[in-house]
Amino acid sequence: MHLFGRTFTGAIIARIQAAAAEPGVTRSALSRQVCGWLEWFGTDGRAQEVSCRKALVELERRALVALPAARRAAPQARPVAVLEPFAAPRFSGPLEALGPIELVAVEDREHALLYRRMLASYHPLGGGPLCGAQQRYLIRSPVVGWLGALAFSAAAWQLAARDDWIGWCAHARRANLNRVVANSRFLILPSIAVPNLGSHVLGLAAARVQADWPVRYGITPLVLETFVDEAQYAGTVYKAANWQRLGETSGRGRQDRANTAACGTKAVYVLALTRDWRVPLCRRPAPVLRLAPPAAPTASWAEQEFGRADFPDARLRPRLIGLAEAFGAHPTATLATALDGAPHQVKAAYRFLHHPQVDLQTLLHPHYEATAARIAAQPLVLVAQDTTSLNYDAHAATTGLGPINTRRDGAQGLKLHDSLALTPEGIPLGLVDIQVWAREAHARTTAKARKARPIAEKESQRWLTSFARTAAVQALCPQTRLVNLADREADIYELFQVASTDPAGTHLLVRASRTTQRQVDAEDEDEIQPLWEVMPRQPVLGGCTLHIPGRGGRPARTATLELRATAIDLQPPKRLKGAAPLRLWAVDAREINPPDDQEPIEWLLLTTVPTTTLEEALERLGWYAARWNIEVFHRTLKSGCRIEDRRLGDADSLQACLAIDLVVAWRVMDLAKRGRETPDIPCTVFFEEAEWQALACYHQRSPIPPQTPPTLGEAMRMVAQLGGFLGRRGDGDPGATVLWRGLNRLTDITETFAIFYPSIPAGP
Structure with a gap:
């Protein structure tokens, strides 16, 4: 289960339940414990207690844990105190007559009460609680006294005008939103009539929040934002302080829509605090590779390989798992056939593959982590890397493709460089790295000019990138010996240099x-x-x-x-x-x-x-x-999953679809290899209960399901026979082709079996 960007496995939920049952434990202490278990810390190293506490409340709402009783009511549930009105001083004159203006940080109860009284008396939004991180100030003149107040707090989660102006993706926004700070309150007392006072205070506040925010939260803000209700205010003060008007709120997101419905649209103003603010805000953080936790006993293969996909929009995860299960059930089918031809399902699949948050690396990262966990259980693992071409020349309408050979006018498609983890016996453990790119049709250059380019600017860099990914897995699995394998194309001196100095001890x-x-x-x-x-x-x-x-x-x-x-x-x-x-x-x-x-x-x-x-x-x-097994994997991907037959409008959608097909191809290859190398293990490592029972009933022509599951070798041959494998004495072991066909038929047989035996789960 994913909440607030963290995965709560069954083991973690059990630990939370046990810790919550201890006498005297508080919700704050429990949230700090959970932050430690999940390595849930901010950039300043502090535990993310507030987000964790919200996650714990959600787990309690779903009846998964029982939390200790809250010692205080939530702020929104506390009674509203009646405050004495603030007596505002009166002053009219030039800015110089006020003396040096000072911003006083609200740090004690006296200043906090003064701040609340002032805003409750004169600000339309009052002085109630702010959202998330916050810093409040009082404005003071040595001549007149208190002139007003202002506050900064967490930025809006989604804001169309601001997000388009910044140009960040959803992943970068989630990671870097804490570097955007909202000016959520600004008040100059109405009895103070001083030209240019507001813009002067905003200038002081911009400098002050740049100094105070890192001390308080360990994060340096890069952009300020605010909303102006132009039905009442012209925004002149912000314009005079060099704030930029971006547009109006559009109602994107639940909170934005609610505010728009209640208060109408508001103008969005921003102020960049540094010259190079856009680059760090738009930088998408690289995902951290970890060992996948043990899967729940009831988790399907798709949940194990894709269930930890990290989308800013969590609604995409169930769609991904459903697509993976459909592809796995029909490895050779087209997208429409795999989804039973249901128009709404097909349309939803195309929208998912084209979604801006869906990309190849996001989809594959949970599979990388699951692969690393399987690697950690082995004493020796071989990681074979190789390059192949995906030919989409028949799909002339697809955009974003490039030449896949040396001819600029040749076939169009994508280049795929994959790294497959294998046991010495050839059993595939999963993918360690995938690189996909479209070549640009560059002008021809001389061999001397090509050799003079640094390795980082050449396609040859892919071999070094794969080795670096293998080394990252080696660091997670110190008890496993990893050896990176490659063919003659990887005979590159820089690759040997990297391998000879690898601190993790990865071999080449x-x-x-x-x-x-x-x-x-x-x-x-x-x-x-x-x-x-x-x-x-x-x-x-x-x-x-x-x-x-x-x-x-x-x-x-x-x-x-x-x-x-x-x-x-x-x-x-x-x-x-x-x-x-x-x-x-x-x-x-x-x-x-x-x-x-x-x-x-x-x-x-x-x-x-x-x-x-x-x-x-x-x-x-x-x-x-x-290493030959990676060639088998390529054949499985192309001939079995038919990735080159996928018809999608652009290369990004093709890559998203490829991510799912890559894992499905690994799974089919894994079945074929394990059926040969470890035929005596129970078939439940691969098949759901309804699947193996339906398979056995169909094979034995019996309406009574067996009590014990067949071995993996027996089940594999049954599936292969569904795909046309004859099983004669000289036929040897079934290959991937008959297994693909058999898995397609097994899905229909299992669905029919479930009609007559509805008590047996047919899968998630």
Whole structure:
């Protein structure tokens, strides 16, 4: 459950209930405890007690916890005290006659009472409580005495004119709204008639709040805002103080609509306090990667992978989970078919994918955290990264695409770079990083000019970004050994530099490319020589056989390899003058006696993991062989989830849809792999109760559901048979294609089964 930007899991709610039952505990103390459990702190390091207390009240309203009795009534429920009217002094004259104007901060009871009396007597909104963070001032003249009062408080959550002027997204607004402060009260006593006094006080107040707000709340304000009821006031004072009128309130959001309905529209004025205010306000904070907490026993797979999605508008989360479940139930179907062709559901899906708060990284972040939790349970995890192209050339109306090959007039689409976490046996644990971009049709440049560009300006940066994401997961999982794998395209010196200095200890293994012409200083060599000439001279450690799967027109075969390994000092390329050599280990695997019509297998691997013995070389070879699974994942994504057939109007919507399809493709691949590697575990790790019972009844042609679930291997073959798998002796294990088809049919079978057995839940 998400409340105020935090996730309250079943375990957290149970801890809250236990802590609330302790004798003598107060709501304030309980909220501080919960802030500690959830790491709920502001930028100043203080616990967010007010937001937490509101969340606790909401949990109590939903009957999930029982809070201790409140010791005081809420401010809005307290009786209104009758205040003695304030006797205002009278003065008329020039501003200079008042002497130096002073703003007195309201810090004690005497000043607070004076402030409330003054506003209750002369301000149309009175001196009642303000919203959120606040700072109040009294205006004093050494000659006349009290001249008025003003107050600053939390800004409006949504304000169309202001939000359009700032230009921030919803995520940036939620993160940085505390740097916008509202001038919620401003009063110059009506008996004081002094030209320019109001604008002068506003100038003093702008400087004063910049100094006082950080001391009080640890946050430096960047923009001030206020509302002016132009039915009564002209806003002249604010204009004279250089405030900018942006427009009028539009009624966006519940609070804004209520105010508009009650009081009519008001003019919106703002004042920027610094020159560079827009950049920090529009900066969207990067999400913090954490280990996902254990999922509730009743949570569906979609809730486990997407339930922690962090939307400013929490209503988007149920829609995301519903879409993921629909996509998962019909992996090969179009969007309309997956939603049973219901027009309102299809329209809602398109609106969701086009929503400004919905983007690929927001959707995938909870899956990244769930993946990290699965990684933490493994001793060794391989993270394979690779790039593929998504061809949308058939969708000419889709905007935001780019060329996917070297021809500027070639096919249009998106580039996808993914990083898939795998066990050494090849079981996919989930995605660690996804990068999607559309290439720009740049003018042709020379090879020399391309090489001169820094790595951060090249597409090659994607390999370093993936490694950095792997290192972030490694920091969360210190007991797990992570190895980042990549093919020849990742043979980049800067990538080896980053891996060699990674403080988290993430390892790297890359297949070397001949085109890079690597120069090395080997341990048993006296001079710098080409890497590809040094390795054949190393002693043979031993041999092994490797199964080469068929591809295209090439038949499958078994290759016999010789293995060599040695430590090397990799020399920097000429473009990185002054860079130090890197200590790496090279593993060379060469096929002996290859077939006459086949190219010999030749793998030269570079790694940061020390490798000197035959056993170590064989392990590194096995790691690289596991990289092939990311190619299987790409095939699952394209052929199974049919991502290239998605018809959406723009690239952003395609990326949002891709985020869901990526997780669905991982789930289908996970089923296929686990069914082969761990066939004896119960199928309940993947299937809901109604699903496996419906599957078993259909397979056995029996109306009576079995008492115990079948194993995952048995259930997988049943699903595959629904998709056309014959299960003959020589057919081997079912692949992803028949599983996709079978899952489509299983959804319809389960829905029919639920009609006859309504007591069995068919899923969320």
